Amino acid sequence: MFQDFADQACPDQGRVRIPLLREELQEQGLTGFIVPRADEFGGENLAAYAERLSWLTGFTGSAGAAVILKTSAAIFIDGRYTLQVKDQVDTDLLDPISIPQNSVAGWLKENTTAGQVIGFDPWLHSANDTRRLFKACAATGAELRPCTTNPIDAIWSDQPARPTGQLRLHPPKLAGQTAEDKLAAIVKILKGKATATFITQGDSIAWLFNIRGNDVPCAPLPLAFAIITASGDAFLIIDPAKVSPEVNKALPANVTLMAPSGLASTIEGLSSDDTTWMLDESLVPYAVKQMIEATGAAIIPGTDPCLKPKAAKNAAELDGMRAAHLRDGVAMCRFLAWFDTMVPKDSLDEIATARALEQFRATTGKLQDISFETISGAGPNGAIVHYRVTESTNRKLDQNSLYLVDSGAQYPDGTTDITRTLAVGTPTAEMKDRFTRVLKGMIAISLARFPKGSTGAQLDTLARMPLWQAGLDYAHGTGHGVGSFLCVHEGPQRIAKTGTTPLEAGNILSNEPGYYKAGHWGIRIENLVIVTEPSLVEGGEEPLHAFETLTLCPIDQRLIDVSLLDDRELNWLNDYHERVFAELSDALEEDTRSWLAEATKPLHR
Secondary structure, three states: OOOOOOOOOOOOHHHHHHHHHHHHHHHOOOOEEEEEOOOOOOOOOOOHHHOHHHHHHOOOOOOOEEEEEOOOEEEEEOHHHOOHHHHHOOOOOOEEEEOOOOOHHHHHHHHOOOOOEEEEOOOOOEHHHHHHHHHHHHHHOOEEEEOOOOHHHHHOOOOOOOOOOOOEEOOHHHHOOOHHHHHHHHHHHHOOOOOEEEEOOHHHHHHHHOEEOOOEOOEOOOOOEEEEEOOOOEEEEOOHHHOOHHHHHHOOOOEEEEOHHHHHHHHHHHOOOOOEEEEOOOOOEHHHHHHHHHOOOEEEEOOOOOHHHHHOOOHHHHHHHHHHHHHHHHHHHHHHHHHHHHHHHOOOEHHHHHHHHHHHHHOOOOOOEEOOOOEEEEHHHHHOOOOOOOOOOOOEOOOOEEEEEEEOEEEOOEEOOEEEEEEEOOOOHHHHHHHHHHHHHHHHHHOOOEEOOOEHHHHHHHHHHHHHOOOOOOOOOOEEEOOOOOOOOEEEEEEOOOOOOEOOOOOEEEEOOEEEEOOOEEEEOEEEEEEOOOEOOOOOOOOEEOEEEOOOOOOOHHHOOHHHOOHHHHHHHHHHHHHHHHHHHHHOOHHHHHHHHHHOOOOOO
16 A cells, blocks of 8 residues: 555644744744745655654645744644644644735734744745745844754654655656757756756656656655756756666766765856856745855846746657556546445445555556545545545545545556545435536536636636535635646646646646535545647637546536536536546446446436
8 A cells, every 4th residue: 555544643742842842942042933844845745754844733734834933833724724724733732824815924924023033944945935034024123044953853853764765767758858858958948048057846857857766755756956057067966875877877968966965065166256047936945045145156036947848748748648547547437336336335434445446546557656645535524625534534434425535646657636526325405516516617627718828817717607606616726737757736837816827738737626515525526637739619710728638537427416517518528428438448347347337328407
């Protein structure tokens, strides 16, 4: 099993560890400390040593932060975690604060005073984030001070060691482009703009050098930095023990391996008064910016030059993603057929169901990892958007309820992410109404046509409209970018109120509206989609992008109120199910094929 259902944290640990942290802060001459969920590399997937927020507070969400002062403390979470934080954190010790309505900087401005000294780890905050924190503290007369030793590391006696996962090569037939060509393209971007750039994110580095790593859970990423110069030199800054002779030999000739201990000297050696570094200050650690500034080199703002080319998948990557989703669809159908045989026995719980799903994926023979911990939510747990089932929260699937399963896999040729909400017994009229409204929103995205330059924010409204018409909504984005055997959450593309990046052909996104009735049940339906090249609509004048649906898996028709679907929506659903059966049935055993035929039969009014 890739997934561990052990209880990783509990609210009580804050009562012991926060006082220990306050003692350490006093030793370091600090009156407060900021604890982001972050590592030096700015990624979402953290190795165990970097889970400082979880260790301190009990909160296990994928995003968040805490601020600990002498007599008060707060934890910052977004809409995905408003329910989860109440279960995992002692809210008598930590006041939950919702973001983006509020921010760490805004809270500091309201809760610090002159003379206070607020510490932060300069490796765990981006240059942009730090700028906001300095401004907030300056407004109150407090001092923001970078720490040379992270106070949590000082008190975390059994902190796990840093990972030593081995690099492996990602073959050009799956990458669709050589590392030499990718590096040349990045150099071309740099020329005329800057002398060098600094790259932090593991998926950018893995994509650029056609390598994969084994340093974090659920994503094949190396923990490393990279420097690319306009003259064509590249430096891969990584523990040399992670790089085998075979991998080293396969790297482009212009790549120099550098141990992390040599980072400062490498930056100094590349810098002078006439050197210009292009930095993505939303990603680059403040500590790295300080190193560069100390050399006298100039810094210009920019974006990680790997982000957009990585997000616009080439033909080989798209073919790999299609193959991965075909494979995953077969596993999902076997799982769903099994699920329907088990529900009448009244014997399923969240852990048993998540285990079974992973095993069905494992039988494909290609499973490398899960792409995130399976969200296996029965009844009220399904209303917790990023619920993580543990041995203590494990819930039986009750009859006449809903079960939400959000899961994904890492295959050598692609990454998958799919959510299905399933009827357990007989659904109520309210369940069917809400499910159908979520489905209408998902279909609206699936059918969307949009001109070049359109952003995810412009499309997000389409998914919410059926819910808005009933006075309902959901507190998360409609879609995130997805990598190709990389991160299941990939930027910069997204379908969300905050999605300001224009969507481009080859982008892969999730399409996952939802609805959550706190304390009762949750609904989410998710497919992955590809942005297609613009083409003319019949009779139209302007070429428009569309979406190609990648995910192949039936949608539970027992939860659909057909009277709420218009003709176009009903036709989409029937056409989708016809495609699912056509593409998956030949790979299935006779009993599962019969189940799929029933699950995908056309609906009529």
